[in-house]
Amino acid sequence: MVSRELVAGVYSVGAFDFDRRIFDELIPLPEGTSYNAYLIRGSEKTVLIDTVDPSKEYDLISNLVKMGIESIDYIVINHAEQDHSGSLPMILEFYPDARVVTNAKCRDLLIALLHIPSDRFMVISEGETLSLGDRTLRFFLTPWTHWPETQITFLVEDKILFSCDLFGFHAATSELFITDEAWAYRSAKRYYAEIMMPFRGSIKGYVEKVRGLDPVMIAPSHGPVHKNPKSILDAYAEWVSDSVKNEVVIPYVSMHGSTAKMVDHLTGALIARGIVVKPFNLTRTDTGDLALALVDAATVVFATPTVLFGPHPTVVSATYLANILRPKTRFASVIGSYGWGGKSVETITKMLDHVKVDLLPPVMVNGEPGEAAMQDLDRLADEILKKHKEVNIV
Template identity: 60%
Template sequence: MPQKIKEDIFFIGIRDWDRRLFDELIPLPDGTSYNAYLVKGSEKIALIDTVDPTKKEALINQLKTLNLSELDFVISQHAEQDHSGVLPEVLNLYPKAKLVTNKKCQSLLMDLLLIPKDRFLIIEDGQRLSLGNKTLRFIFTPWVHWPETLCTYLEENKILFSCDFFGSHYATSKLFANEKEVYFPAKRYYAEIMMPFRKNIKRNLEKIEGFEIEMIAPSHGPIYFHPQFILDAYKQWVSDEVKNEVIIPYVSMHGSTEKMVNFFIDCLIQRGIGVKPFMLSKTDIGELAMAMVDAATIVLAAPMVLAGPHPLAIHTAYLANALRPKAKFASFIGSYAWGGKLLETIKGILSNFKGEFLEPILARGYPKKADFENLERLADEVLSKHKEIGII
């Protein structure tokens, strides 16, 4: 059923309690929601976004519950199908409605959903749309996280409908966010989806600073009734600040690499450095992505398989390269039995990493005294580097 947010403003999104994978890639331990909103003005009515196509019937039923004789505008803030997937059905149900979006989103929607050009009303950045006693203002926020993304600001009520900005994959019966409950789902969402666009997000955070925002209504997860909480969290996440932490994604086949990792963990702890190890054969990649948001150093650890790194290490390096964490330092620990291109392959994958590579530690076979001494040296170097950047 529709839920009232404020007078004539309704949440008509759908909670997907059981979904456990997004884009066939991202784990969803808490499910998700697809948030759509209805705004009734004194003269016009606007729907902001739709839902995932798997939930088409549930959205249409909510619209029918509201007994709308007509719908004037459908705002499309983002062309990805979990937001736009039911647009064709909504436009068929309300044949006079105009689909309001920008030119880039129009192009994508015409390609993805085959929506005819004459259904669109194209708006520009900063443009206003009057509903009578309510005014929608459009704020273009490109690359949060697609090039066409925009937000919608309801001026009279000071509500920012933020699309994927500030979202969380978090299915909850609570309409408004509990800050303690939503913090980690929101951080996970940022890490998995937004972190590659950190610089763009920083610019868009600055762009919305001029708006008086009393509520943030994202397209996934609960609504922020006290928005400063999530605004402050995003400012921290997109900053260049890192923590005195080393994350160690690792995989080991016969115990040699694991022995090195465990020894290295102890070395770091003895030096007062936080450590977060992740066994790649078992870890949740969302947890690993979250750890990448703040860590100063990433040390990947893996054995060689045939002539290159273990495939799980390759996958992790590719993930780190795509997510573009703000880590300042990186290194590699591994073991091998004969020659190969272990290091060259990993460094080649990490083409987006702009920090400093610390000297790797490779053991031939089971690690020996000299290898453990080298791990001590690497721990000392990490300590020195963390001190240099002022996080110890």
């Protein structure tokens, strides 16, 4: 591990995790991740912003030792989740005079999660500043991005925003700064879909708050640093907006081929009507890719065979995921096949209680779909096209 300089006196001192392939036992990490921590040397005080995941705490310590950092005055924790704060106990052992700077909610969580003594904290509030001598930190509270205690830290003189999870993405790369904007856009959008999308209502205001700061650099907690902040701010503004695209996402499973035939027919019918279609076979799908597709899609159609009395468990999982991610999707439907009965439609529609969608007529078929079923799917495609025209996306 190495430390690298963003600007004079400001360093990236975190760790890479090239081999990690799942986060929170839920989120796939096809490109690994990084745990970013930053060191700022002021004329009077030295501050560390965030720590790293406990699995990489020796990398962080090694970077600080190699830099000859004999004392740290403040440790700013922007977020209590352990991939940001987990090395804090060890850092406090190495630097026993350091104060932990964070907001009241984050302090309480750090005490609960890591058993940090309460007398080690300096509690800050919205807009408060901390002098490092020739440099100043200003703190802004950003609750629900994506926990209730999150905050961001702005280095005033250098106009660098340490944005925590906001504007970051999972990727382990040796590049300090983003050089491939197209790759960064997709990676950040995927991260937004997986982590931030349920809180887009709150994030709308934070995007504008950050624009008001006019940062020249955004240094997130995961992934490389943005030297073109406008790019990621514009992207976030697009994602958190209420606008949807002329797209249909179809998460599906097929046990004996009947549901797959229905998905194939509906896919073709939608394409023929000028609609972008994104089918996802859930037995092979990366859930991050599914979440990414849900960011913009106007419609989602869940396709499932019937297992006993309800939908396939994998479709249940995908429905639950869509419900908790709360995309701005406008319309939803259910298609699939059953043998001797079941309540797949009722189960799936009841699970979508957190998503504000209009439910379109389902198409459930007894056994293998025939010509009548295909005509019903054509009518569903017509209805989707009609709905998309009503919201002016066709």
